[in-house]
Amino acid sequence: MHIFVVEDEPIIRRELKVLLENALYQVTAPDGFSDVLAQIMESRPDLVLLDVNLPGVSGFDICTRIREETEVPVIFLTSRTDSMDELTGILKGGDDYITKPYQAPLLLARIGAVLKRTRGGKYKEATRLTRRGVTLDISGCSLSFQGQCTELTKNEMKLLHILFLHSGEFVSRMDLVEYLWENQIFIDDNTLSVHVARIREKLKNIGVNDLIETKRGMGYRV
């Protein structure tokens, strides 16, 4: 996926680039804006992140001109929090409007949402993950091992999902709780232990004994 960033603040541009590259996007972020439109047309991105206040030009005008040429999704990034500006952004053909200071997870989530909407779910996530013979069925919210199956709650599912995705490495408790908060599960450290204990119980019931490893001060590993 290719994202084109139009942002005049050098540090924000640099950090945005790092952030998006860490999230496995390909990023183009030019530092001059005189022929931004031509550059966008040339690099044919999947998404444009557009700052509203640029030296000399307004992001709204750029968006209007982009819309004349192509249907590429545009997300406005701005420090203006005016409702009128937001409305203008949407009317000019923007797909989303994010105000500074944005938080990294939120920004990534909104980018993901716009891409998913405009690409029509072309990049579907895997719905089944298998580690050491144990299969996590994400859409069915269940766990199976050698023909035996057990149901999971939403919280347990999310927890196992991140552990499965990072299988082989320890995920710290802090990272786990943070990830759960980003997924609308607002629990504390103690509750995390309770959830892990319950998952272990369920695993035991279907005959798996040591899938989740605990390491003091490091976290959990699948």
Place this chain on the structure above:
Amino acid sequence: MTVKDFLRDRFLMMLLHLVCMCLLTVFLRLTGYGMAAAVLILIFWGLILTVWMCAAYVQRRGYFREVEEILEKVDQRYLLGELLPDSVRLEDRLYREIICRSNKSVIERIRQIEETQKEYKEYIESWVHEVKSPITSISLICANGQKKRSERRTSAEVKEAFQTIGLENQRLENYVDMVLYYARSEQVWKDYLIQETDLEGIVYEALEKNKLLMIQNQVRAEVNVKERAYTDRKWIGFILNQMFLNSVKYKGNQPVFHIYTERKKEGVLLILEDNGVGILPEELSRIFEKGFTGSNGRNYGRSTGMGLYLCRKLCDKLGIGLRAESEYGGGTRMILEFPISNYISRNQRAQNLK
């Protein structure tokens, strides 16, 4: 203006008439006229004087009543000078001129102050927008600094440092936001977008925004928000943010937040309940006052007394009811009431019938 006041005002003139009457009587007696003629003249004189005084009283009373009436109707009373009724009397005209001149300087002064205030406000707003750039940079740098965990092993201290900076940065952001909303709170109508809003989304956003702070404070939150309301997303987000920050600041042991909605006939209630330290009953009625810190604010430090005041102010402007219930030592419940307008609910009923 009573008759007594009026007569007192004309006392000198009446005295003059009386003296003249006496002098005339003496003169008539000296020049040989009879007493009867003198009395007759005095009676007519008195009669004419009385009629004249009555007419003058009625005319004056009418004039001032008219002025009072104009004053009642006008909302900017300093403009009275321009609106005074025409009068044949020189005095009235002179006073009118004087009032006009005096008011003109008042108006000029008001304009001047308004102008200064507007400039100040605009500067604050543009300053807030500018200061958000560096805040964004810092927040991105912190996010990137923490995320490096998988590729390169960042040491725990570095990560923690980034986290601390990120948290402080968020506090900074909140203070900056408060300034912005304070500057704007007078003119809410300039900046809102009322639409059907899912309250759940706003609650999630506010919780996620403060997730680092909340996780650090071992907060657990249970959200059961199903209702939707017609309101402005951004302002409600700001209000919820202030309340969550308060709940964290005045948390108790094992903090749990319950956020839920209730549907009432006249509106939707959004309730934020915590099990924190609570508010003293005698202070409960004052928590929304500007600058009120109370015993909690003093004991837990760093209270400006602005957060809840702003919440109340914004709620008033948005037409949302806001009240607090609390049990000292047992927690606080903040209740936001979103009214359902008759028009909308009538339409919905019509749609349901279809």
